[in-house]
Amino acid sequence: MSKKTNNEKLTIFALGGVGEIGKNMYVIQYGNDIVVIDSGLxxxxxxxxxxxxxxxxxSYLTENRDKVRAIILTHGHEDHIGGLPYVLKHLNVPVYGTKLTIGLVENKLKEANLLGETKRILINEDSELKLGNTLTATFFRTNHSIPDSVGVCVATPEGNVVHTGDFKFDHTPVNGEFANLQRMAEIGSKGVLALLSDSTNAEKPGFTPSERNVGIVLEDIxxxxxxxxxVATFASNVHRIQQVVNAAAATGRKITVIGRSMVNVVGIASDLGYLDIPDGMIIEPEEVNKMAADRVVILSTGSQGEPMSALTRMARSTHRKVDILPGDTVIIAATPVPGNEKYIGRTIDELFRLGANVIYSGSNSGVHVSGHGSQEELKLMLNLMKPKFFIPIHGEHRMQRKHALLGEAVGIAPEDIFMIDIGDxxxxxxxxxxxxxxxxxxxVLIDGLGVGDVGNIVLRDRKLLSQDGILVVVVTLSKQDGQIVSGPDIISRGFVYVRESEGLLDEANRIVTSTLQRLMSERVNEWASLKTSVKDSLGRFLYEQTRRRPMILPIIMEV
Amino acid sequence: MSKKTNNEKLTIFALGGVGEIGKNMYVIQYGNDIVVIDSGLxxxxxxxxxxxxxxxxxSYLTENRDKVRAIILTHGHEDHIGGLPYVLKHLNVPVYGTKLTIGLVENKLKEANLLGETKRILINEDSELKLGNTLTATFFRTNHSIPDSVGVCVATPEGNVVHTGDFKFDHTPVNGEFANLQRMAEIGSKGVLALLSDSTNAEKPGFTPSERNVGIVLEDIxxxxxxxxxVATFASNVHRIQQVVNAAAATGRKITVIGRSMVNVVGIASDLGYLDIPDGMIIEPEEVNKMAADRVVILSTGSQGEPMSALTRMARSTHRKVDILPGDTVIIAATPVPGNEKYIGRTIDELFRLGANVIYSGSNSGVHVSGHGSQEELKLMLNLMKPKFFIPIHGEHRMQRKHALLGEAVGIAPEDIFMIDIGDxxxxxxxxxxxxxxxxxxxVLIDGLGVGDVGNIVLRDRKLLSQDGILVVVVTLSKQDGQIVSGPDIISRGFVYVRESEGLLDEANRIVTSTLQRLMSERVNEWASLKTSVKDSLGRFLYEQTRRRPMILPIIMEV
Known part of the structure; x- marks a missing residue:
């Protein structure tokens, strides 16, 4: 298929997604042809x-922009498509994806005013893409917590490189779209040079249960x-949403949809045919209060306890349209992403306090299953593909490491398994x-409109400010004789309650004044020395008195 | 036992420990007699x-200081004894606890210079304390992740109030000290008016495994x-440390102890007879490098990935005495406390990168069990005590709620179960x-030496400062004519890289200048108005340009 060019080599690396969960971006390069897989945040x-x-x-891609043939998207999750609006601003490259993935991408590009200038190309499982002179991409369907997920096989003159995308093996998929085991086996039997495979659940023994199990539990509840x-769940989990719809239909309830991303996804997925919602099933939030309580389902964002989400606002009784009433049942159909445990815990507590019956994954409730395969599924993928070389991707370092051990367990030699960090x-x-x-x-850190303008120094300052606050010391000196004309004035923020600490701040003022007077009597008049001395003497005093180290910002004015 | 005083009533409440994990402090009052149980942070x-x-x-205790008869400690964990040094400064009350608990408390009081003035009274399971005119306390041994843990039964003229302390039922305890089922059953058969019981694991079905299981796994590793x-574990888990000692003895290894709290606890627990360490087993950290690698165990703090702990420093190769070498085995014998998942994950990753084989609880490794009883044990306690009234304590609201449901399941009427928040x-x-x-x-928030001097306003400022930093705007005005003599100068911290944002800050300067000039031409010369206008115009400009809202601190000097 692909012709061999002498002396060229195949290079594989990740710009994101290894040693971390998130911002997935993988690069396959052969000579002058580069293919990028995913572009996440x-x-x-x-x-x-x-x-x-x-x-x-x-940087690597913008420096080699002439060689970049395609950005191929495996599925529509934020950690795979969320970086696109930023990347496309610097790199106008065609974007390939399945129908739902491109649908979600278009919504994003519209918001970023990039829709017009971006070439979007729909693929399906049977597509074959010629990319540059040497690369050809084909696809295989996988199961994941969003429909229309695929793995990619990139044929190169050195051999086939397979990228699994995110996957599990769901033998009873909600939408009837089975993972294409036959296609995977066929790729494997033709020969796989290198396999890049999803490590998210490499620490979890056994099999991940089928999404369909959740549907049974939901209908029962x-x-x-x-x-x-x-029901609060990830907006992108279209299968889960379909099961909420099915359970509502089976129990004679209507559904109202709240939360911006949930409204968005339900709209896009319905329009594109990925959600099958009976006519008249969806009602407006305003209608909820007019209906009998046992005829209503509220489908909501906020399964991670995000402070501004619909569920969190309902839990705090600050949602404009929907209140939680005693006796309501709230299902949180998600597990906390590491770091969110406290937020979601607080939301659950607040819902209980309102008198709701809260069902959440911490209590073995069966209302959530993962979208990523566990150890037995990872081994199944390895055995279907039988790769010569194995590169565990998509996970924290420890998950890649566990995945590497699974590779060894199925017979791949340790020296043929590559543990990579970003850039390797x-x-x-x-x-x-x-x-x-x-x-x-x-x-690259994005803060508001700023892309990359916040770096280590700014973050270090924010950290310092967050711990003990800041004291600004202002003094005006005379140009003529260098004497103090006004000040020193000390203003603090985030340090102590000023009213209760007047004595402390008065004493601080005396220390600054005497420091300045001493230096002047010694004829020190460089501002840098004055500032350093004020910082040192005041910092020492405050630490002795309070054991805190606020940032001290001396400002000298001259008149 | 206790005489009935007419018209008096029994009052039970928590000053900490309900609706939260931590700062346990429970109060039982009858008339003029108050008993405090635990004093945690x-x-x-x-x-x-x-x-x-x-x-x-x-405040309630200091306002009723004459009535407080005792602080009774159930065990030596920080969330039960860590607040003592602060409380005893305001409330000189006798402290009661078992030998190990008092040993750990004395170490704390020594550091706080409170040892001399604090009356400490040793109790054991058979102690009976007359507290004031109306209260009598007796005890029963429990199993927990620290030895010498007890529950308390306070006899009052209204009836017996039982506080379980933290507990599990370990039928094969490491130290041979069984929970006193007979004593509990006896209390139950005499009649329990109110039960306050540990809700920590009320969300977990089944039984918590025996601590002894961990020992078997450790020896095998x-x-x-x-x-x-x-081996990294909680310093206070003396049973776990004993099992490390046993496994080391069984496999011919010596132990070195690193990390301040680990050295402390091993010292105190050995001195008091709670740790049985063979002679010559403990070696100094300096000796480790002289020994054959397979003859050494390093017992360390840092099981939560705490940034300054010994394990974290080893993982970052910044520990002064001990390096991790490729091929070393690191056991993290703890589960992450909610909120610490990311820290511990990072430590695990760093250890893997150094070539260590890391064994941690996320991977079903059997190297940790909880110290708190699961649902079946909580029901067992309820059925041993058969209380008339039930107050679930020690847990987040959702855990108390699940515990309440367990109470209903064993037959307590819903109206006899009391869900309380602190102060109720x-x-x-x-x-x-x-x-x-x-x-x-x-x-009460403690920041350095300050107790309670940081409140909502200071925290709000710290939050603001941590998000987008601060801009200080200084200008000197003339006393005579109100004209600008010097400035405006703008200094930022934690906002943007100054070098790359010169244009932005120059423009900000022009906006402040023109705002001031406009106000002066309108003869506005109140400082408050000037400051508000500068804040508003500059804030608007910065938000338009950057979508950030730094704190803006205008300072006007007058000469």
Whole structure:
């Protein structure tokens, strides 16, 4: 299929998605042809204060823009498509994806005013894409917590590189779309040079249960509930939403949809035929209060306890349209993403306090299953593909490591398994693979409209400010004789209650004054020295008195 | 035992420990006699920026100081004894506890210079304490993740109030100290008016496994490890430490102890006879490198990934004495406390990167069991005690709620179960219980040496500062004519990289200048108006340009 070019080599690396959960972006390059798989975002780590989202550093791609043939999307989750609006601003490349994925992408590009200039190409499982002179991409259907997910096989002159996308094996899929085991087996029997496979659940033994199990539990809860039922889940989990619809239909309830992303996804997925909703089933939130309580389902965002989400606002009784009433049943059909445990716990507590019966995954309730395959499924994928080389991707380092052990367990030699961090390249030439150098990679932090203008110094300052606040010390000196004309004035924020700490701040003022007077008598008049001395003497005093280290910002004015 | 005083009533409430995990403090009052059970601290929530620890508001106790007869401690965990140094400063009351508990308390009081003035009284399971005129306390041994844990039975003229402390039922306890089922059954058969019971694991079905199971797993890992073994666990888990000692002895390894709290607890527990360590087993950290790798165990703090802990420093290769070498086995014998998942995950990743084999609880490894009883054990306690009234304590609201359902399941009437928040009082008189008013309660935040001097305004400022930083705008005006003499100068911290945003800050400067000039031409010269206008115009400009809302601090000097 692909012609072999002499002396060229195959290079595989990740710009995001390894050593982390999020901002997935993988690169396959052969000579002058580059294919990018996925373009995701990551939500900020807890030490990235004030940051909204994180995307990969794509310097390598912009420096090689002439070679980039395609961005192929495996599915429509934010950690796979959320970085596109930022990436496409710097790299106008055709974007390939299945119908639902492209539908979700178009919604994003519209908001970013990039729809017109971006070439979008629909693919399906049977598509074959010629990409540049040397690469050909084909696809295989997988099961995941969003419909229309695919894995990618990129044929290169060195051999086939398979990227699984996110997957599980669901033998009773909600939409009847089975993972294409036959296609995977066929790819495997033709020969796979390198497999890049999803490590998310590599720590979990056994099999991940079928999404259909959740439907059975939901219908049972709907049937027993004597009042309204609220279901919060990820907006993108179209299968789950379909099962909520089915359970509502089976129990004679109508559904109202609240939360911006839920309204969006339900709209797009229905329009594109991925959701089958009976006519008249969806009602407006305003109609809820007019209906009998046992005829209503409220489908909502907020399954992670996000502070601004619909469920959180209902829990705090601050939602404009829907209140939680005593006796309502609230189903939180999701597990907390690490870091969100406290938020979701607080939401559950608040719902209980309102008198709701809350059903959540912590209590073994069966209202959620993962979209990622567990250890037995990961081994099944490895055995279907029988790769020569194996690169665990999509996970924190420990998950990649566990996945590597599964690779060894099914018989791949340890030296043929490559543990990579972002930027680490694996080069394959003449059937020999080795870890080569690093390409530029990293986190680009997005804060408001700023892309990459917040870095370590700004974050360090935010961290300092968040711990003990700031004291601003202002003093005006005379140009003539360098004497104090006005001040020192000390203003604090985030340090102590000023009213209760007047004595402390008065004393601080005296210390600054005497420090300045001493320096002047010693004829020190460089501002840098004055500022350093004020910082040191005041910092020492405050630490002794309070054991705190606020940021101290001395400002000297001259008149 | 206790004489009935007419017209008096029994009041039960919590100053901490309900609606939260941490700062346990329960109050039982009959007439002029108050008994306090436990005096814990809580670690700050994620929105309590810069706060070190949190203790209960004890206004009720200081206002009724003459009535407080005792602080009884159920066991030596921080969430039960950690608030003592702060409480005892305001309330000099005798402290009662078992030998290990008092040993740990004395260590704390020494550091706080409170040892001399605090009366400490050792109790054991057979102690009987007359407290004031009306109350008598007796005890029963429980199993928990620290030895010498007890439950308390307070006899009052209204009847017996039982507080379980933290407990599980471990039928094969490591130290051979069984929970005293007979004593509990006896209390139950004499009649329990009200039961206050531990709700921590009320969401978990089944039984919590025996601590002894961990010992078997540890010995197996020690035996298979070909190099050094590092075990990180909670310092206070003396049973776990004993099992590390046993496994080391069985496999011919010596132990070195690192991390301040681990060294402390091992010292105290050995001195008091709670740890049985063979002579010559403990070696200094300096000796580790001289020994064969398969003869060494390193017992360490840091099982929660705490940034300054010994394990975290080893993982980052910044520990002064001990390095992790490729092939070492690291056992993290703990589950993450909610909120710590990311920290511990990062530590695990770093250890893997150093080439260690990391065994942690996420991977079903059997290296940790909980110290709190699961649903079947909670029901067993309820059935042993057969209380008339039931108050679920020690847990988040949702855990108390699940515990209440367990109470209903064993036959307690819903109206006899009391869901309380901190400060909510339950009054019992003539055998009738009702929810009465609230007493003063809340969080006292400790930041450095400051106790309670950081409140909502300071925390709100810290939050604001942490999100988008601060801009300080300084301008000097003339006293004579109100004209600008110097400035405006704008200094930012935690907002943007100044070097890359010169244009933005220059423009900000022009906006401040023109705002001031406009106001002066309109003869506005109140400082408050000037400041508000500068804040508004600059804030609007910055939000338009950056979509960020830094704190803006205008400072006007006059010369």
């Amino acid at each position: 990551k939500f900020p780590e807890e030490d990235m204060l004030g940051i909204d989202i994180v995307i990969p550093d794509i 709907f049937r027993k509930a004597t009042q309204r039922v609220v 390249t694996v080069e394959i030439q003449g059937g020999v693979a080795r870890k080569a150098g690093k390409v530029t990679s990293g986190n | 809580k670690f700050p929530e994620e929105d309590m920026l810069g706060i070190d620890i949190v203790i209960p508001d004890i 020690f035996r298979k490890a070909t190099q050094r073994v590092v 009082t339950v009054e019992i008189q003539g055998g009738v219980a009702r929810k009465a008013g609230k007493v003063t309660s809340g969080n």
